Amino acid sequence: MKKENPILPDGYSSVPPGKLATVVTCLQMFAPPKPRPSPETESRFALDHWASPSLEAYRAIFRAVGENWMWVSRLVMSDEALNAILRNPAVEIYVLRDGDRPIGLLELDFRQEGECELGYFGLVKDAIGKGAGRFLMSNAIAKAWSKPITRFWVHTCHFDSPAALPFYQRSGFTPYRFMVEIIDDPRLGGVLPRTASPHIPLIEPSAF
Numbered sequence: 683m684k685k686e687n688p689i690l691p692d693g694y695s696s697v698p699p700g701k702l703a704t705v706v707t708c709l710q711m712f713a714p715p716k717p718r719p720s721p722e723t724e725s726r727f728a729l730d731h732w733a734s735p736s737l738e739a740y741r742a743i744f745r746a747v748g749e750n751w752m753w754v755s756r757l758v759m760s761d762e763a764l765n766a767i768l769r770n771p772a773v774e775i776y777v778l779r780d781g782d783r784p785i786g787l788l789e790l791d792f793r794q795e796g797e798c799e800l801g802y803f804g805l806v807k808d809a810i811g812k813g814a815g816r817f818l819m820s821n822a823i824a825k826a827w828s829k830p831i832t833r834f835w836v837h838t839c840h841f842d843s844p845a846a847l848p849f850y851q852r853s854g855f856t857p858y859r860f861m862v863e864i865i866d867d868p869r870l871g872g873v874l875p876r877t878a879s880p881h882i883p884l885i886e887p888s889a890f
Contacts, residue, residue: 690862699887702752702867707847708859710835714827715854726845727817728790735768737761744857747787747804751849752841754868774825778805778818779889784810786818790826800836810843819853831832839863841882 697703732740741764744756756764767773772793779787786809789801800822805814826834836855838846851857868874869884876884 686861696830697864699885699889700798700867700870702841702865702882704752704839704841704863706837706839706859706861706863708835709847709850709855710833711854711856712833718820718853726780727814728779729818729821730779734777737764737768740764740768740775743784744802746784746806748802749839749874749878750807750880751804751843752868752874753802753804754865754873756786757873758868761857776803776816776821776825778809779815780809786814788818788822790822790833792829797833797835798829798831798832800826800834803836809871810845815841815849816874819849823853833859837861871889 685696688832740758743751746755768775770793772791774790774792776788776790777784777786784806786805787802789803791799791801803818803822823834834855836850838850867884869876869878870887
């Protein structure tokens with residue numbers, strides 16, 4: 683997670699032109715939860731470990747999964763910095779497939795000793811609501827707790843699907859902290875199309 687700034691004061695805080703603000707919820711668990719029933723459709727899915735993805739292939743599925751939820755960090759990251767993450771043995775990347783088609787991305791980050799961060803977790807739009815998310819999360823939990831960790835954590839924000847936070851809670855994560863993140867609106871600079879994330883208003887800097 684990025685560096686932290688001073689705590690915001692009570693009341694309203696203005697967001698600069700061209701920026702976005704999102705409320706982040708951090709969640710954690712300290713032991714593997716009781717397994718949930720597997721969906722009947724899970725035999726359709728396969729989870730492949732992606733040992734050495736190319737930058738182009740990784741960014742393509744990152745964009746396919748995250749464009750409507752304002753996933754942008756790996757799109758603006760330098761090739762050198764992203765390549766260092768993708769080649770780090772403490773970062774495990776998986777692609778969820780429905781047959782031959784990639785439909786989801788899972789990233790488990792073990793770089794902090796004794797912990798695992800659910801770095802990225804998501805599905806392409808037309809795979810949502812068909813059991814793929816439960817299959818992916820069950821595998822994420824099993825793979826995380828197969829390592830010598832004492833804490834598994836994730837953060838989500840209000841840019842994400844409204845179903846994300848309750849899904850994480852049903853999966854065994856407990857909220858423990860709120861934060862506010864400020865980022866450049868990636869639609870204004872062309873990193874994402876202007877039609878991306880339609881649930882987040884696009885405000886032209888000239889409107890201020």
